[in-house]
Amino acid sequence: LAKTTQPISMDSYEGQEVNITCSHNNIATNDYITWYQQFPSQGPRFIIQGYKTKVTNEVASLFIPADRKSSTLSLPRVSLSDTAVYYCLVGDDLRGTNAGKSTFGDGTTLTVKP
Amino acid sequence: ETGVTQSPTHLIKTRGQQVTLRCSSQSGHNTVSWYQQALGQGPQFIFQYYREEENGRGNFPPRFSGLQFPNYSSELNVNALELDDSALYLCASSGVSVRTNTGELFFGEGSRLTVL
Numbered sequence: 001l002a003k004t005t006q007p008i009s010m011d012s013y014e015g016q017e018v019n020i021t022c023s024h025n026n027i028a029t030n031d032y033i034t035w036y037q038q039f040p041s042q043g044p045r046f047i048i049q050g051y052k053t054k055v056t057n058e059v060a061s062l063f064i065p066a067d068r069k070s071s072t073l074s075l076p077r078v079s080l081s082d083t084a085v086y087y088c089l090v091g092d093d094l095r096g097t098n099a100g101k102s103t104f105g106d107g108t109t110l111t112v113k114p
Numbered sequence: 115e116t117g118v119t120q121s122p123t124h125l126i127k128t129r130g131q132q133v134t135l136r137c138s139s140q141s142g143h144n145t146v147s148w149y150q151q152a153l154g155q156g157p158q159f160i161f162q163y164y165r166e167e168e169n170g171r172g173n174f175p176p177r178f179s180g181l182q183f184p185n186y187s188s189e190l191n192v193n194a195l196e197l198d199d200s201a202l203y204l205c206a207s208s209g210v211s212v213r214t215n216t217g218e219l220f221f222g223e224g225s226r227l228t229v230l
Contacts, residue, residue, distance in 0.1 A: 036219075043116070043204045043221025044157065087156055101147065101170045102219075104156030 004088050009109045018075045020108050022088030025069050030092040033064060033071045036104070038085045044104070047073065047086075075110075083112045117141060118207050120222035127195050128230050135190040135225045139207030145169070146188040147219070148180060149204040157204055163188055192227075200229045 005023040012018045024033070032051055036044035048055055050062040050071070061074040075082060087107040117140035127133050139146050145164045149157035159172035163182035177193040186207075192199055203226075206219040 032217075034217075041202070041224070041226070043118075043206065043224055044219070045116075045221070046218040049218075085156075101159055101162055101172075103159045103172060104149075106154075106156050 004090055004105055006086075006088055006105065006108045008106070009111070011111050011113060012078055013113050014079055015077050018078050018082070018110060018112075020073045020075075020086055020088075020110065021070055022073070022090075023070045024088070024090040027068050027090055028092060031068075031090050032092070033062065033068075034089045034091075034102075035060070035062065035073045036087045036089070038087065038107070044087060078110075078112045080112050080114060083110060085109050116220040116222065118205065118220050118222040120203075120205055120225050122225055123223065124226045124228075126228045126230060129195055129197060131195050131229075132191065132193045133195060133227060135192075135203050135205075135227075136187065137190070137205035137207075137222060138187045139205075140220045143207035143220070144186050145208045146182060146186065147206045147208065148188070148190045149206065150174070150199075151202040151204060151224070153201075160190070195229045197229050200227060202226050 034049040035047040037047050038044040048057055048060050048062045050064055052064050055062045063072045085107040087104045089102045119138045121136050147162040148160040150160055151157045160174050160178055161171040162169045166182045179191045182188045202224040204221050204224045206221045208219050
């Protein structure tokens, strides 16, 4: 897997948009970018996956510039319940059996304040 | 609710003992991966089972072993427990998600192991 770099922690307030950026300078042509969310004492939960440009689902957006050397997870109007650790994974074909061989980095701890 | 269940949720062992952790995968998933998560760190990949065969292993010693059964449930066994084995052990089942068309991992709640 390509090495990723994320901020260790971020603070935000309820109702704000939060953008978490992940750097992955050595991303390869076949690599996908996947984000997971983890609450204390729970397993990580899939948020979103993308390859290029922009992907949006019901909970988040993922922005990937043309050079794909970074990606930004955008959480619109966060609430207190979005306080969690967010992990960025980059690897070739994070699908099927390859999806389960990823080692997560230390992630970004997001704290949402009232 | 991911449909992945793990047992036991918590357990305490002493150094040198052996432990078996269990995981039932989400219906329809034939791939189970195991992770170790130490406090304050991200999950570290231990190994993966695909259709009852080991299909990849992380940087863990042979005293970490596993099994997958015909119904795709899985076990993680750790022998000769060490203090550093204290962690949250997570299993995840996977398959290409029809909903997202991605290799989404579905995690269980984990088994918290404490080694004294």
